[in-house]
Amino acid sequence: MEAPRLELRDISKEYFGNKVLRSVNLSVAPGEIHGLVGENGAGKSTLMNILFGMPVIRNTGGFEGRIFMDGEPVEVNSPYDALELGIGMVHQEFMLLPGLTITENIKINREIVKDNLFSKLLGKKLGILDFERMKKDARKALDRVELNIDEMLPVLGLPVGFMQFIEIARELDKESLRLLILDEPTAVLTEKDAETLIEVMKKLSREGISILFITHRLNEVLRVADNITVLRDGEVVGKLPSSEATIDVLAELMVGRKVDISARARRGFEEDAKPILTIKDLHVDMPGERVSGLSLNVREGEILGIGGLAGHGKIGIANGIMGLYPARGYVHVANHGEVELNSPLSALSSGMAFVSEDRRGMGLLLDETIELNIAVQALLSRGKFLKKYLLNMIDRESIRKHALKMIKDLDIRCTGPNQIVRRLSGGNQQKVCIAKALTLEPSILFVSEPTRGIDVGAKKIVLDLLLQLNQELGVTIIMTSSELAELRSICDRIAIIYRGRLQGILPVDASDKEFGLMMAGELSAVKEGVF
Structure with missing residues (x-):
């Protein structure tokens, strides 16, 4: 009988007295795609x-326990050891160097060097990079993940979806690869790009490469995995072949209770409601997500979904309006007036708030506490949490009280409000971003990929919270997501962006065919009054 490609035996780990793993056992066969799911x-x-x-x-x-590769015990004390063993990993948070090109990132630490006069005399360290061969290797790896982009572009400024494919391409470029760990690889991808990645995973599996697929998208793990392991509170609570699993079974194993993941009832809004946000001829220079003359009215009190394929500008809309990338055009907020573009303070002062898709790069102060991250934007732009004396002083008691409420309402898993944000899991970092935006008490809330990297139980909390903000507090929400099903679950209507412009607006119950055609630019439904 063939030995498992990977076997973990009785793996236990604790951080400062907190037991986070308890005798975990896991086995992956050669060429197997093994799903690993669990809450944040x-x-x-x-x-x-x-x-x-x-x-x-x-x-x-x-840690305690042992690791085996192809039946042999191994020691993995560093990433270098892992690479030597043929283990590759695409982390949930990007490990790219933004100042380097795509090719340089793919070939980092495995650069191809060619000889010159000095290297022949004094040693290989004086050789020069063979960019032609490196570009050729990078192009081959990018083609394997079907990413059609210039391999010599700098990584800085690329959309997060592109960066995810570059991370994966870097691992595929390693000839010794035997086991590939994918930690939430589809979290930042559109449904079409996620489909592409799933096909890539199947191809690698047929080539004999084993894959550990960590995801919160349960429908994907059911489609692509051969077997699934479920973790809860550091323990294995379920091992089953995907043929015997369902979304409901996995969700219940993950959270220890039944989870209602059906579509939510939407509150109807007035069809003739006045616009709260008017956008005309908006241009945004966000690399990879440029907006090229978008015009759109957002009705007061609605939840408007924004969808579209990666690279067509849906991500750029909120980033441009909120002043994070160069923008021009006309943006008007009811009761506030025209918004000065390229000014984050003007956007915030107009009653808008933003939850970015890039939580680590844009959304958080990673080395500060949870309570400071939640309060800092409201403190600086709105003057909240200040004691109004002769000299304004920070009301730390008020900040602590508010942070505790947000931690409870959003179920932020942490040791307390003074925990450093960098030490939180990715999903809990995302919840802190949402808490920060809610603290501004906005009338308009932009949310971009709000459930990226969040498990099924926490996803329900976040989406329910957005519905609650909309229905009980009247907050107008503009939600950008790569998951059409997610948009359909809470939105009133969905705007599709194609080549930087509004291609059309569809009701949530429109057919998959209509959405697909519109995303491909083959169907237009821009109705009178949209502009």
Whole structure:
């Protein structure tokens, strides 16, 4: 009988007395796609950090248990050890160097060097980079993930979806690859791009490469995985072939209770409601997500979904209006007037708030506390949490009280409001971003990929919260998402962006064919009054 490609035996880990993994056992066969699911904080990322030899494991006392590759015990004390064993990993948070080109990122630490006169005399360290061969390798890897982009572009400024494919291409470029760990690889991808990645995974599996697929998208893991392991609170609570699993079964195993993941009832809004946000001829220079003359009215009190394929500008709309990328055009907020573009303060002062798709790059102060992250934007732009004396002083008691409320309402898994945000799991970092935006008490809330990297239980909390803000507090919500099903679940209507412009607006119950044709630019439904 063939030995497992990977076997984890009795893996346990604790951080400062907190047991995060308890005797975890997991086995992956050669060429198997093995799904690993669980709530945020269940221990998935810690388990993968152990397998990839990340320094945080060694620096916090190591771990208990043993790792086997192809039946042989191995020691993985560093990422270098993992690479030598043929283990590749695409982390949930990007590991690219933004100042380098795509080719340089794909070939980093494996650069191809060619000889010159000096290297022949004094050694290979004086050789020069063979960019032609490196570009050729990078192009081959990018083609494998079907990413049609110039391999010599700098990574800085690219959309997060593009960066995810570049991360994966970097691992595929490694000839010794035997086991590929994918930590939430589809979280930032559109449905079409996620389909592409799933086909890539199947192809790699047929080539004999084993894949550990960590995801919160349960429908994807059911489609592509051969077997599924479920973690809850650091323990394995379920192991089953995908043929015997359902979304309901997995969700209940993950959270320890039944989870209602059906579509939510939407509150009807007035069809003739006045516009609260008017956008005319908006142009945004966001690399990879440029907006090229968008015009759109957003009705007061609605939840408007914004969808479209990656690279067509849906992500650029909120980023441009909120002043994060160069923009021009006309943006008007009812009761506030025209918004000065290229000015984040003007956008915030107009009653708008933004939850960015790039939580680490744009959304958080990673080395500050949860309570400061939640309060800082409202403190600086609105003067909240200040004691009004002769000299304004920060009301730390008020900040703490509000942070505790947000932690409870959003179920932020943490040790307390003074925990450093960098030490939270990715999903809990996303919840802090949402809490920060809600603290501004906006009349208009832009949310871009709000459930990226969040598990099924937490996703319901976030989407329910958005509905509650809309229905009980009257907040107008503009939600950008790569998941059409997510948009359909809470939105009143969905605007599709194609080549930087509004292609049309569809009701949520429109057919998949209509949405597909519109995203491909083959159908237009811009009705009178949209502009």
